[in-house]
Amino acid sequence: MDTPMAVVKRAYQAFGRNDIEGVLECIAPTVDWRIVGPASLPFPTQCHTRQEVARFFKELAADGDITVFEPREFIDANEHIVVLGFVRVTLTETGKPFESEWVHICTVKDGLLTRWIEFFDTAARVNA
Template sequence: MVIDAAAALRHCEADRLTWDGVSSVGEVPLGDGAALMKVLRRPASTFDNSIRPVDRLAPSFHPKEEFMDTPMAVVKRAYQAFGRRDIEAVLECIAPTVDWRIVGPASLPFPTQCRTRQEVGQFFKELVADGEITVFEPREFIDANEHIVVLGFVRVILRETGKPFESEWVHICTVKDGLVTRWIEFFDTAARLTA
């Protein structure tokens, strides 16, 4: 016989558990069934005050924290949107005023520095015009509070020459108030210019 976890919770009294006189040991799935809770099934009279009610064993839930965008969540949402080619969704993650830079020569065929969300939108238009991105792989996200470092790889077929270009890259992002306020990219710019 398996005890209904909801019914068990209803029978919690102060610091004592009451299980309606059932006596054996079993397991009750919690939530999505990923975790299991050992449930003592024995008469309530055998419990002492050292046993805590089930509701005290559950992790605390803070609605404000649950729905708050962490810097990591903001950055991952932006990269997922870029992977879908949804530039509007990427721009929704960018602050109105931003420090957006590519470390490299000004001779790159797209802007290497942007200061506003609109300029970042223009950056993406020129980036897409430069070539067809055939592989875009953010491979690792490193969390440092409001700073997120992303390591990845890109392969592009350049529109001008038809030649492929590929490079590993590093992006350094800063997120404040749920928006990206800084994005700096490092990649093999010399290989891009000679492709």
């Protein structure tokens, strides 16, 4: 069985290739998948199943074109992995770009992601 770090890196590599099915294969059937921020953001802020996460990715893609997605640092704490990174997106609705550093907190159990929580500059997104 892969280490938690290997599972997380495999998911991020799949996302970097726009291989959403590859990401979904890394996620447990029941998951705590959250984006911390205001309800005014256009995508779900909490998902509980792999199917809801798939819908999140569709809504995320419709919201904008991710032009830069950089996981920059992976911090290993056994089954908990913290990922620090950067994103730049051109929004579909306005055509305006926004960028933000982000933090993802992941938990891996039995070789699958069971928790993924994102923190980013939501004000930058809302004001773009």
